[in-house]
Amino acid sequence: MTQVLTRPLTGSGVLGNATVPACLITGSLAGTSDELLSVDLEIEAGKLARIAPAGTLAGAGNRFDLDGGMVLPTLVDLHTHLDKGQIWPRKPNPDGSFMGALEAVGDDREANWSADDVWARMEFSLKSAFAHGTSAIRTHLDSVPPQETISWPLFEEIRQEWKGRIDLQAVCLFGIDRLLTDETYLEPVADRVAAAGGVMGAVTYMVDDLDRHLESVFRAAMKRGLDLDFHVDETLDPSAVTLRHIAETSLRLGYKGKIVCGHCCSLSMHEDVDVDRTLDLLAEAEVAVVTLPMCNMYLQDRMAGRTPRRRGVTLLHEMRARGIRVAVASDNTRDPFYAYGDLDLIEVYTQATRILQLDHPIDDWIRSVTTTPAALMGVEHGSLSLGGAADLILLRARNWNELLSRPAGPRDVVRGGYSIDRTLPDYRELDHLMQKGQVQS
Template sequence: MGRIVPGGVHGTALLKNATVPACLVEDVPCSDPAALLRADVEIADGRLARFLPTGSDAGGLPVHDLDGGLVLPTLVDLHTHLDKGHIWPRKANPDGSFVGALNAVGEDRIANWTADDVRTRMEFALKCAYAHGTSAIRTHIDSLPPQEEISWPIFEELRQEWSGRIELQGVCLFGIDRLQSDAAYLEAIADRMVTSGGIMGAVTYMIPDLDRHLEAVFRAAMARGLDLDFHVDETLDPKADTLRHIAETALRLGFDGRIVCGHCCSLSVQAEAEADHTLDLLAESGIAVVSLPMCNIYLQDRRAGRTPRRRGVTLLHEMRARGIPVVVSSDNTRDPFYAYGDLDLVEVYTQATRILHLDHPIADWIDCVTKTPAGIMGLSHGQLKAGGTADLILFNARDWNELLSRPAGPREVLRKGVSIDGNLPDYRELDHLMMERQA
């Protein structure tokens, strides 16, 4: 991706003439959330030591002039599917539909998801995210028997191996309709979340006795002190309103953990009064919402031979106006649910800005890939904090317009103040997995 600093940064330096977003600098009061500040940034022994006025004395430090280039903290991806990633070459979506994706992934899981296959693809995805500048990821993990016995141990190993590079969190994923015929599964998977350090999750549908099954999931989490992370209403059917049911269940039970709801597409096609009521419940219950604009725009409102009319993204502007924490994330990568992507949150933020109109004003929407998801994950990532670890991304771009116009432009990732190797892994590393499928 090209060097910003010739020869790289080596743990101690003065980054002169940097541009930093005021909204991401801790303890800097600013009346304008979109403000970009010029500063000299001092890095000492891998830590972000001080923000200084431009033109400050280097005091003998190695000096690198950024010429106004943006400096961001490393990024945080709240909703991904590392276990599904990069299966597209062997199992494409036959028609680009949600049902096509669901069936294709199910077939591939049964045929191919051995421990070696899952580990190799997950590690490839982590290499991509790391090179792009991501330092924390939450991944949903398909957890239907017998796959959970394969994928969760692999996740635990990778979480340990990648600690200090990418902080990993895992969420169990199963359709809530399973509880209609297999109530014992819930206790078993909840117990596994305790032993695996995971988060309780499910895909919610409008099924009979939805409230009873939701309450069972909530109570399983409450009994074990687990947070919740749901896939919700990933459809443009206005009758799908499990999001409202989740918020009502949280309020009725007094759930005091963190709750994240992803997708929430149907909210965008519901009557305004109905949507407003749900939004008020979300605000009251403290639920955070993550939109996956690239995946949703790929799957939703797709019909052969017909131009799509609707984007399938949820009501982020209305949510944010109510104080609801909102995030955008990568979701799927090169699998039947999304044929493209590379776990590059700069691309995700850029596409989200265009799809969701996160501009005019841009304000502090950069929060949605930095400190807001970090806060939801209970991490201190995603901020520029004096005294904190110098985990940074340096750009040639000098302002939001330049960055959003050329998101694939040069950037340099620093971890603990040291430039990393920004080369992306080659897709050829996965060829042996794809060839096995074709044989």
């Protein structure tokens, strides 16, 4: 794996002639938009001690010349599915459709998701994310009985094991249509989420009595002081408007926690007047939105023998213009919902830029994988903060164009001032979990 540094960083030193985004610096050098600064970064005892104009910090013999290479803080992945990840070889999506994904995952969960299976796959994914430079992840956990009795205790153990490397949060995941027939489900699962310090969530559809069931989820969260994170309108059906109902429910109940809504694909199919109405409500209710462009483009508008014509991503530009907080995240990796991916947020940010046209200007969209998801998770990652841990990604690329043109280019990751081993786990590590003869291309 090509590296940036010629020798490892071991706790202290000066990263000279670095290029950093001003919008990610806290303090006197902070800036906005797409401004890039040429600086020296001094690291002492694993902390970011000083940021000064390039060429002004000597480094006392421990200086690394980055030759203009960019330095980013480690990144924050707001929406993933670690429990589903890596099952593609044994359970691929039969036709690439959303329903094909639902059925394939359901079958695999029932047949294979033991504690040992989920642990091994989550561990593999976390090793990948760590090597790429991610330091905080929120994962949704399928919480349909009896899986919640396996995945939640396991998550708490793996969160402790990974403490200091990746900060982990979990969200319960179930279809809100479950409450149509089993309203007793909600309280026990909310208790489990609260005990694990998690986030309350659900997949929302246009079901009968939607507002009543949304209110039940909100009240379960309010009773326990939990934030909310929903899967919302993951369809191109223009009649899907649960996003609007979520904002209205929040305002009606006076909910004070953080709300994140993921996907929100159907909004791209609405008439302008309806879009404006929904965005006004989101802004008023302070609902944040995370888009998952790689997964949504994989699933949405897929018809056999027909070229897809609609991107299936939500209206990030319009949201940000309203002051709505927006983020970009990985979503699924190597499972029936998305066949590819490696929890590499540099790749995700690059693809989002191309898919959503987050350029002309580049502006401060890098916040969508750094400071914005960090604030929504309530974690201290994603910024260059004096006195904070020197958790950094060092790139050979010198500007946005070079990075976005070659996202797989040379990269080092520094955690607590120390260079890490960026060796990625080998897929063969999971072979013992995959059924023989089921490997697909």
